[in-house]
Amino acid sequence: xxxxxxxxxxxxxxxxxxxxxxxxxxxxxxxxxxxxxxxxxxxxxxxxxxxxxxxxxxxxxxxxxxxxxxxxxxxxxxxxxxxxxxxxxxxxxxxxxxxxxxxxxxxxxxxxxxxxxxxxxxxxxxxxxxxxxxxxxxxxxxxxxxxxxxxxxxxxxxxxxxxxxxxxxxxxxxxxxxxxxxxxxxxxxxxxxxxxxxxxxxxxxxxxxxxxxxxxxxxxxxxxxxxxxxxxxxxxxxxxxxxxxxxxxxxxxxxxxxxxxxxxxxxxxxxxxxxxxxxxxxxxxxxxxxxxxxxxxxxxxxxxxxxxxxxxxxxxxxxxxxxxxxxxxxxxxxxxxxxxxxxxxxxxxxxxxxxxxxxxxxxxxxxxxxxxxxxxxxxxxxxxxxxxxxxxxxxxxxxxxxxxxxxxxxxxxxxxxxxxxxxxxxxxxxxxxxxxxxxxxxxxxxxxxxxxxxxxxxxxxxxxxxxxxxxxxxxxxxxxxxxxxxxxxxxxxxxxxxxx
Numbered sequence: 193x194x195x196x197x198x199x200x201x202x203x204x205x206x207x208x209x210x211x212x213x214x215x216x217x218x219x220x221x222x223x224x225x226x227x228x229x230x231x232x233x234x235x236x237x238x239x240x241x242x243x244x245x246x247x248x249x250x251x252x253x254x255x256x257x258x259x260x261x262x263x264x265x266x267x268x269x270x271x272x273x274x275x276x277x278x279x280x281x282x283x284x285x286x287x288x289x290x291x292x293x294x295x296x297x298x299x300x301x302x303x304x305x306x307x308x309x310x311x312x313x314x315x316x317x318x319x320x321x322x323x324x325x326x327x328x329x330x331x332x333x334x335x336x337x338x339x340x341x342x343x344x345x346x347x348x349x350x351x352x353x354x355x356x357x358x359x360x361x362x363x364x365x366x367x368x369x370x371x372x373x374x375x376x377x378x379x380x381x382x383x384x385x386x387x388x389x390x391x392x393x394x395x396x397x398x399x400x401x402x403x404x405x406x407x408x409x410x411x412x413x414x415x416x417x418x419x420x421x422x423x424x425x426x427x428x429x430x431x432x433x434x435x436x437x438x439x440x441x442x443x444x445x446x447x448x449x450x451x452x453x454x455x456x457x458x459x460x461x462x463x464x465x466x467x468x469x470x471x472x473x474x475x476x477x478x479x480x481x482x483x484x485x486x487x488x489x490x491x492x493x494x495x496x497x498x499x500x501x502x503x504x505x506x507x508x509x510x511x512x513x514x515x516x517x518x519x520x521x522x523x524x525x526x527x528x529x530x531x532x533x534x535x536x537x538x539x540x541x542x543x544x545x546x547x548x549x550x551x552x553x554x555x556x557x558x559x560x561x562x563x564x565x566x567x568x569x570x571x572x573x574x575x576x577x578x579x580x581x582x583x584x585x586x587x588x589x590x591x592x593x594x595x596x597x598x599x600x601x602x603x604x605x606x607x608x609x610x611x612x613x614x615x616x617x618x619x620x621x622x623x624x625x626x627x628x629x630x631x632x633x634x635x636x637x638x639x640x641x642x643x644x645x646x647x648x649x650x651x652x653x654x655x656x657x658x659x660x661x662x663x664x665x666x667x668x669x670x671x672x673x674x675x676x677x678x679x680x681x682x683x684x685x686x687x688x689x690x691x692x
Contacts, residue, residue: 193269
């Protein structure tokens with residue numbers, strides 16, 4: 193079993209080294225993990241996201257590695273009976289790696305080389321560790337003096353050390369990301385620095401900052417290793433139901449008038465009171481201007497956007513051409529987009545959940561009709577159109593907190609992108625709804641902080657919040673899950689109050 197595990201580990205390490213040498217985006221382990229995401233039904237994917245949160249990618253990679261350990265152990269046991277069985281298992285593992293690599297967008301024959309190398313190295317190591325005598329007698333090597341316990345442990349140690357060296361070498365050689373980070377840092381964009389507007393904070397400690405730090409901004413996508421697109425190589429094709437097809441370079445975008453806006457983005461997978469939401473200052477080119485230049489046909493009602501990794505989203509034409517500041521974003525908070533958030537170009541559309549609008553690593557816009565296509569998540573049971581629902585959240589105090597009797601500041605955020613928030617109300621236990629104080633809302637496309645002074649009495653209490661949007665619609669209190677177009681319900685926290 194140990195021999196099989198070490199043989200697989202050596203193969204994985206070899207694949208990492210070859211991937212680094214060839215400067216590939218994804219090693220076979222990552223490619224297989226991404227293929228698992230592709231074939232996983234939407235309901236299971238949603239359950240997994242809610243189970244582990246933003247650690248879903250780390251758990252998936254860990255799961256693939258654990259699976260390889262199990263396969264390696266089984267390979268060793270099979271080889272004990274017949275060498276050919278162990279070789280067959282390792283060959284099948286390599287084939288899975290090849291398939292995973294070949295199914296990635298824009299894959300070439302080079303992408304399959306690491307998986308092939310992994311299989312060859314694994315088979316060689318298995319034979320070497322077990323010191324095959326050249327026949328199928330399982331006892332042939334057991335009585336060989338060279339296969340004493342000490343000799344086996346020495347060989348095992350050599351393989352383990354070699355695997356570490358190979359994997360580290362792969363990381364060192366894979367400088368594609370480092371080179372892109374350097375290109376990103378050296379990029380000078382004619383955009384304004386992000387400065388938080390006055391009056392947006394309500395001054396309650398623990399409430400989510402109005403401007404979400406980039407490091408805390410949520411990320412939900414299907415790419416385990418983000419695509420590495422150099423701006424000098426980037427192109428966007430706008431085609432379909434247009435009178436003039438356009439192909440734009442990054443420099444073409446920079447030569448146009450740039451716009452900027454505060455926009456809150458949120459994920460349709462966000463549960464009531466969940467963290468999958470963030471507010472940022474985005475800068476880029478208005479989509480409406482590009483579509484006007486291309487000349488959209490009257491029959492078109494949708495744009496299918498595609499990422500360089502093959503991910504797709506369908507967005508209503510109306511949301512891209514009305515008064516909202518839908519844009520091809522080049523910058524986030526006054527600096528070039530982080531690689532994980534879509535560098536060099538992504539879509540930002542206020543008022544829509546990300547799965548129907550916020551395509552990262554954007555390379556293609558097809559003007560079309562909803563009746564003519566399905567997109568990544570609609571294929572998995574989600575709605576084709578999904579405007580953001582009016583929602584609110586209590587950040588302070590948190591459920592389970594103990595506070596002293598008297599005046600207790602309660603605070604949080606509320607959002608209804610492209611409708612705005614006109615009021616937030618808080619209820620204590622089964623009492624009446626009471627108005628909260630709102631921070632300034634400089635744009636209807638961003639969230640708003642709110643504050644409520646609670647005169648807390650001793651005992652256990654439940655605090656509940658709801659919001660009213662700019663259309664006068666009161667947030668729904670119905671208990672609705674995230675599938676197919678976003679959760680509904682009031683966020684509540686349970687708090688214990690001491691006599692104090």
